[in-house]
Amino acid sequence: MDQNEQRTYTISEVVEQTGLTADTLRFYEKIDLLGSPERGGGRQRMYTSVDIGKIRFVSHLKRTHMPLKKIREYIRRYNEQDETGCYDLLDEHRQSIERQIDELKETLQIIGFKLEHFQEIKDGK
Structure with missing residues (x-):
């Protein structure tokens, strides 16, 4: 393979690498x-490693509950090379994730307390 030629991946290979379904990718x-993505013979989608990186990033944003509308806005700003807009969107999302983490930690503490209580009951204390 030529240095300028980049390896491409089929949709099934991308599914395997990202854990998303082909339907989700479409x-x-x-x-x-x-x-x-570029199309190969038979109009088959051909993804690059750059495409896979973008797909993984979108998956991370989605997994952390960023709405599709916001992800689409981020992609648009990224494509427009609006670094300030990208920064602002990601910073807002980072703050949201930090709030989620705090809420989960609080819930985990409550569950831990309940588990201790039930363990004491089981132990006859």
Whole structure:
């Protein structure tokens, strides 16, 4: 393979690497979360490692409850090279994740307290 030639991946290979379904990848493409990949023989989608990196990043944002609308806005700003807009969106999302973590820690403490209580009951204390 030539240095300038980049390896491409089929949709099934991307599914295997990202854990997303082919339907999800097609949906993300349809709603402009992901650009349409190059097409190979038989019009088969051919993804690059750059595409896979973008897909993984979108997956992280989605997994941390960033709404698709916000992800789409981030992608648009990224494509427009609006670094300030990208920064602002990611910083806002970081703050949201930190709040989620705090809420989860609080819930974990309550569950821990309840478990201790039930263990004491089981132990006859």
